[in-house]
Amino acid sequence: MKSKNTFTKKAFMKDYRFFLMFAGISLVGFLLFYLYPIIRTLMLSFTDKTIYSLVTTRLGWDNYVYALTKDPLFFESIKLSLIFAFTSGIMVLITSLVLAMLLNQKVRFIGVFRTIYFLPFIIPSFAVGAVYKNLFHPTSGLINSILSFVGFTDLPAWYRTPDTALLTMILISSMGFGVKMLVFLAALQRIPEDYYEVARLEGATPMQQFKKITLPLITPMVFFNIILITIDGLKAFNLAFVMGNGQGFPANSTLLFPIYMFMTAFNMPFRLGYAAAMAYLFFILILVLTLIHFLLSRFYVEKDVS
Amino acid sequence: MKKIVLLIGMLGLFLGISGCQNNLSDTLRIALDIEDEGRYDDLFTLFYETTGITVSATYGQDISKLISTPYEPDIIKTSTVLIDAMYQIFLDMTPLIDEDPDISLDQYHDVLIDALMIDGKIYALPTSINTSLLYYNKSLFDQEADAIRLALDLEPTESVYPRSDWTYDDYVKAGVALSKYQMVGGNRVYSQFGAETQLNWWGEWLVYLNHMGGSFYQENTMNRVTAITSEAAIQATTFFRQKSMGDASEKFAPDAIESASSYSFLSGNVGMIFGGHMGDWFSYDALGLDWDIQVLPTPVGRPDAQGGEISADAFGISVRSKKVTEAFMFLKMWAGEAGAIQMYENGKIGALKNMEALILALPEHQQKPINLSAVFQAAEIAITLPREKDFSKVMREMVMSEIYKLMYSGRGAETDVALVLSRIKTQVDQYYRNLYG
């Protein structure tokens, strides 16, 4: 052991040189595409820079103050993003977990169901918006057709009115339970079969087996995933961009934060400075969530071991 | 590995050079709407002949995306409605205008200049006006002349075309006379309609609202509280609805579903339309419609009611433009008399105060065979839209989308006008409360 740990200077230099030859480009990439943007965005966030401004003035903390105290759309978009991410996250989580547990049963045709649940993902995400708009269209859509067939009279206008537009988006993104289900299924299949066998030998009913084995083993994963999914959902762009015509249609009701930022930074008049400040505030939010996630995960991992 | 890096480097260099070359061209670029395709070509030629500068346009392309491409515009379109939200991208033209003896803001209609000014600075020059008018299809009127004569109680010698003193009653009667349907299985199946239903533009509905004494915003609320549950608003919306949804004696316009299946003024099977956009003249001519214009009808007993809308298309110079002098020269020509006369050919009426005189001075063959005085009469009494930067968004996404539900029958449809209006009010007021507290 000892001899392996002590490097000769020559060996070290050789490895170091080879490392740079192989991975050097990633360090350059890190400098160009991560470090530079991080610093540049921070610098921009203290200015009123737009693509159309002839002179850029330094504003100090003004952009941050404006976002936090004067810009209702900033809070609105963060709020919508949180609602969207959390609700659709939980719905996907529960559906996919339940389905994964069902598919984990040794029933017939699992393969078929697995494929079916996965099928929505062969629709390219740029077409998803159009496909679901067709489905949810108040007059020519299948959903309302089914609802009225079942006997509902007061049919919602779904994505066309501010009341229900966000709900529609949550429902649509909840329909994407297929991928998460595959992930959970893999996790469930990793639970050693011995656990169940021992339980059966001790005379446990399937319900008891579920309560004593599956649930405790699954719970940490659920909590672990809620925050992870929420963080992902906060970054959701494609669906909201298509459903909201790129501007939170109708009437800012689907204006998720990434859309609002996109509009501010990359549409007329390209307020890069203000968008940069918002991006940093958003980053802080993500950091906080990640921290909570980190703390929770430690808590649950410990519990899992005991 | 080295080879690859070298290759990429060279590729980058090559692309960089070719990218720069594109920017070197000395063409003046302008961004126009898709419907403007070909419309200003004569103007560009005229400018080339007088100055030797080529003007080239993109049509219907998103300006945000053209930025930093070889097609990035020097001159950008705006309007009295959009200027509030857009002025940051325009060069302040006030000093240019002050220094130039050839141009003065006094030559334009005052309301338009007022609408284009922001903090006493002017960012765009108005090139043409839009005002609400009643457009009618002469051949349909001729075809149904007997029915109209009967409905309006006209003498055999009198013209059946709309008159400047028409009331809504006359409008309805003529409209019903123009509508034709057959009974198929207990349903009326129409083959032509008296008037169009405009659900994609708020103008028609807003005209009724204003004409009947209502307004969209409450006074003294900085345009943040709506007034659309008023008696006038209910009356106006009911009128708008009955026109499409009423029984045979009232209905003379397609409902939303019928509009969708190609009943329109443009298709020639609808007799009248409340038009606000003069750019449509070009399309009407292109389709060979036999059309004319008249001032809007007014509600019975309110002959002086104001409601028609006036706005102007305007063009400004991009802050990023490197050809400010050339761009200003072009705008000056365009917004001046030479440009106005040139544009009149294509159905645009310039924003100059002396526009009517300019047109009348034209030789006979350049005159249009339409009732031009109606334009100037209408413009005189027209009003500008409320100045509020989210106005069009609110109208589109919250107002018209709800009113739309009143305009068809079947699933998801609404019948109670007052209910729909109060729902809109709640939503719009909430929207402004969220924005401004």
Added chain:
Amino acid sequence: MRKKNQARAWVYIPLIFFAIIALMPLYYLIITAFKDLNEASTMATMWPKSNALIENIRFVITYPDYKVVRMFFNTMFIFALKTLGTVLTCSLAAWGFATFKFPGKNIIFFALLTTMMIPGELLGIPIYEFFISTGLKEVAYLPLWISAWFATDVFMIFMFRQFFQGMPKPLIEAARMDGYGEFRIFFKIVVPLNIPVFTTVILLYFIGTYNDLYGPALYISQKQNWVMANSISIFENLYKSGSSDYIVPWNYVSVASLIAMVPVVFLFSFMQKRFMESVAGGGIKQ
């Protein structure tokens, strides 16, 4: 035993319920492609009354702006450059991290991993600013693939590294003894032994590039540069006049969507298992 069977029969109720939900969009997509314009944009029929599929397809593929072959090859151009860059630089970097030993290596690797947490919103602004100010924005789709050549996809480095760490050490040592250079070892031994991970990366990149909406929305404007992501909105906005989108020709939109699905369906049917695994893996990443 009988009781158990009963319990199992119950299992199918939720399974079928969710299967219907999962199939609904696809079903309606296909049904709508058969409808004529009037039916598709005004009626919600669960089974098409009209059979206008052929006309719809003809309308879509002959529509002047819809140059689908060009759009497809544009997409493939971006895909090729992006994937080549990532596969090459990320796998090399991953091998660098996996084999060579020196103090501080893990710190560098951890620093790289933390970048995954930074939201794209934060990184995008200066990059956009750069491409605007240099005028390279729409030159050969540069903004869409250039970063791939600098091993910026940290997740891919991570994934390659996981696989490379499982390589048998003696094999590499033996190759070194035989006088193989480090690059030769990588290209002659490491790459051939890890073909599955390369396939997965390529597949993931195909899906990622093909589906990408953000990049095109930001960096593509000229019609001749349009990619597949632009193909749907052509028809969605066909009758968009001024401010309305009440009338959407869903039949054409559906045909265009189905055409856009062809490459994905093709991949899916040939490599279903790997496809599902890759997407699920990518799902974890995002």
